[in-house]
Amino acid sequence: MAGEIDTTQVIAQLLPALHADSVADLTFWSQADLVNWMDEACKSLAHRTTMLVERDTSTSTAAGTATYALPARNVTTLHVSLGTASLRPASQLELEARDSSYQSTAGTPDHWYEDRIGAETIGLCPVPTGEAPLAIVGSEYPPDLEQNTLVQAPAAVAGYLSFSVLARAYGREGESEMPDVAQHCAARAEFYTQIFQSYFGAGSWK
Amino acid sequence: MIISDIVGRILTRIDDNPAAPVSVYVAPTDPVVNGVTIASEVLAAVNEGQQLAALLTLCLENTVEYQLGGDTWITPRQGLADLIVPLRIVVAGARLRPSTLMELDAWNSSWQATAGTPARYASLGCNLLAITPQASVLAQLTYAQSPAMMGPMDTPVIPVEHHEDLVEYGIYRVKLREGAQQLTRGLNNLNAFLDSMTRLGNQTRAKSLLAGNFPLPFELDKFDRSKLIDEVAKFHGGAKPTREA
Numbered sequence: 001m002a003g004e005i006d007t008t009q010v011i012a013q014l015l016p017a018l019h020a021d022s023v024a025d026l027t028f029w030s031q032a033d034l035v036n037w038m039d040e041a042c043k044s045l046a047h048r049t050t051m052l053v054e055r056d057t058s059t060s061t062a063a064g065t066a067t068y069a070l071p072a073r074n075v076t077t078l079h080v081s082l083g084t085a086s087l088r089p090a091s092q093l094e095l096e097a098r099d100s101s102y103q104s105t106a107g108t109p110d111h112w113y114e115d116r117i118g119a120e121t122i123g124l125c126p127v128p129t130g131e132a133p134l135a136i137v138g139s140e141y142p143p144d145l146e147q148n149t150l151v152q153a154p155a156a157v158a159g160y161l162s163f164s165v166l167a168r169a170y171g172r173e174g175e176s177e178m179p180d181v182a183q184h185c186a187a188r189a190e191f192y193t194q195i196f197q198s199y200f201g202a203g204s205w206k
Numbered sequence: 207m208i209i210s211d212i213v214g215r216i217l218t219r220i221d222d223n224p225a226a227p228v229s230v231y232v233a234p235t236d237p238v239v240n241g242v243t244i245a246s247e248v249l250a251a252v253n254e255g256q257q258l259a260a261l262l263t264l265c266l267e268n269t270v271e272y273q274l275g276g277d278t279w280i281t282p283r284q285g286l287a288d289l290i291v292p293l294r295i296v297v298a299g300a301r302l303r304p305s306t307l308m309e310l311d312a313w314n315s316s317w318q319a320t321a322g323t324p325a326r327y328a329s330l331g332c333n334l335l336a337i338t339p340q341a342s343v344l345a346q347l348t349y350a351q352s353p354a355m356m357g358p359m360d361t362p363v364i365p366v367e368h369h370e371d372l373v374e375y376g377i378y379r380v381k382l383r384e385g386a387q388q389l390t391r392g393l394n395n396l397n398a399f400l401d402s403m404t405r406l407g408n409q410t411r412a413k414s415l416l417a418g419n420f421p422l423p424f425e426l427d428k429f430d431r432s433k434l435i436d437e438v439a440k441f442h443g444g445a446k447p448t449r450e451a
Contacts, residue, residue: 013254016231016247017383053331055279078330079307084278084318086311137307137330152283153332154290155352156261159254170385178385180441184393185382187434195261195424199291200331 004150005158007038014162018169028176034165039145041164041189046075046141048193050201051153053078056136061128066103067121070114071136076204077122079137080112087112087124095125102126139203160192207369208361212252214242216376230380237358244358248376252362255375255399256353259364261290263407264350264414264423266363272347276340278318282347283333290350292329293419295337297345302327302337304420310338348419368406374399390442393435397449400426 011034015021023031046052056071061082070077080087090111095102107126117123122136142151151157163185171182197203217224224242231247238244260266270286274297283289295302305326310317313326322339329335353363362369374395381392407423414422435447 013246013250016250019383021231021233051331053334055334081318084316086307086315086318088311137334139331154261155288155355156257156290159258162254166382180389180438181382181385183441184389184434184438187438191429191434194429198424199421 004152005155005161007035007145007149007151007161010038010158010161011035011165013158014165017162017166028174029169029172033169035145037165037168038161040168041161042145042151043141044164044205045157045160045193045196046073046139046203047205048203049196050076050078050139050203051196051199052140052142053137053200054140056138056140057133059134059136061109061124061130061132061134063128063130064106066125066127067117067123068134070120070122071138071140073140073143074120074136074138075141076139077112077114077136078139080122081135081137082109082124082128082132083135085110089113090125091115092117092123099125156192157196160189160196163188163192207366209249209252209356209358210239210242210244212362212369212372212376213244213248213358214240215373216248216252216380217242217245219373219377220380239358248380249356249358251376251379252372253355254379255372256356256362256364258375259368259371259403259406260351260353262403262424262426263410264290264293264421265365265406265410266351266353267293267348268351269346269348272345274324274337274341274343274345276342278336278338278340280335280337281333282335282349286347286349288352288354289332290352291332291421292327292335292347292349293414293421294348294417295324295327295345296348297324297341297343300325301418302345304329307336310336314338365406368402371399371402374402386442390439390447393439393447397431397435397447400431401449 020026059068088111090113092113092115099105102125105126106129109124109128111125113123167182167185170178214224217227222229227245230245232245236244236246302324303326305328307328317338320339323341324337327335327337378392378395381388404426407426410423439447
């Protein structure tokens, strides 16, 4: 699909900044290093901003089941609906105050909770009595990057990825280390992050 | 200014030969236009500068007719590959009010399944919109646009008076990898670029406020550049790079 960032192209364009004209010509780093650093940058972006938001509808409720697995790459849950009815977020303390047997009371869910049940699970209250689609809107990190992964994001994210990789490359201890360049590139990646936060919102990590 | 002019000015200002540069990477397939070798490294730097300018200032707006198919949830990037953020949505001459999902929940508990003329929307991330009420209507969607990647004969799409800023960015970008004194010198060029983008962003913000656009451009004049520029310059004990007051 158009509008995606091709990580192969990002790597090709940052090679001159690594004093190489091809991946094979890299002296101090490997292509795998660059891909790994780009992957880390993508995941960091998903944690620090709410730029990569998806609506997952792959889960359905089941009668008598209170908790469900969150989408595999979920970072932060932003909104939950049962069918087209929005559910309200709540803490288990609040739910317990309302109904001490909230974990077993059956009914149509009107609240969701995530605290004290593990990081990858969402709970519904009251406990569903039947099957219904559960739509979860959340910040999600992209699938693990490989050499030619496409990232669905505005074109300027390519600049963020380039500076993130350069910061790691020149910050690595060894003959190639250039602390001034590494610090500047890290600051440039941070600059991009702040811009994305201002447009899309801050993530779970500041 | 077309790209070959910009690349030529960059190469000249870094004391290189525009026809046969030696201090930047030149691919065997890089073309020569108007006597200037369009070095792929420099072209990539100019493209990156223009992308950053558009992101920082949201100065490129595009309005399209967008068919709302009666769905609540829309992924606009499927049809708008150059989308940065939606700025304004108008249906039947009325502007939809930007909201958060929490506001929509408070406004109408069944907002996801309410038929009617769209009145509000929530924008989530870079590729998700929620529209309520739902109707199959044609909307005018105004959005901040990413510029397309430029080739040697293209003209930058940011305002003409800021084409020179791409020269500043390009100089900074090709000096970056050298580190040390070259990086410090390049930071002066980056400062000049950011100063100019501050002015362009402020102009866009003033216009956007009047037009009722949301979000507004990044407030660059409130951004602390010390980690980006001043602290890097201290590595070499050099003078602090110049910037406007």
